[in-house]
Amino acid sequence: MSEIINRVSQSKLVTFNLEDLYPKGNRILMDIKDWLYEGLILREKEFRAQLEEHDWSVYKGAYVALTCSSDAIIPGWAYMLISTKLQPYAQKIIIGDLEMLESSLYQTILENMDVSEYVDKPVIIKGCSNKPVPPNAYLWATTKIQTVAKSVMYGEACSSVPLFKAK
Secondary structure: OOOOOOOOHHHOEEOOOHHHHHHOEEEEEEHHHHHOOOEEOOHHHHHHOOOOOOHHHHHHHOEEEEOOOOOOOOOOOHHHHHHHOOOOOOOOOEEEEHHHHHHHHHHHHOOOOOOOOOOOEEEEOOOOOOOOOOOOHHHHHHHOOOOOEEEEEEEHHHHHHHEOOOO
């Protein structure tokens, strides 16, 4: 009988897990429709008054996505005004939904990521995650890592899909 050899553990294959980059902090979807007259009309004076009365400290350390779930037309300055109130507390503020917020967080992280550890190595981008990793993050990771890697694959070591091989 021959000994069973785990070739995966002996390979130079490097696993890149996007879940490891997941930034800690609360994600908050702030719907501004309740600050509108009848949920549809932005009256500047009343809007500003409600912003002044709001407890902004509850957003300390949070990532905030601003949205309006009604069909109201919201002028750009309204979101800008809200951001001036959130700025001392929130880590990041965007206009959009929670998926857009996650994409924005990952885009920033991946743009600033040092890929030197992947130079001339076969890299597998892990496919499964328990955290909400947005689909765009997989694209950005692939394009960033492929600039230096020997090869890029997707999935798990036992069943990966080849994506890129350096020439």
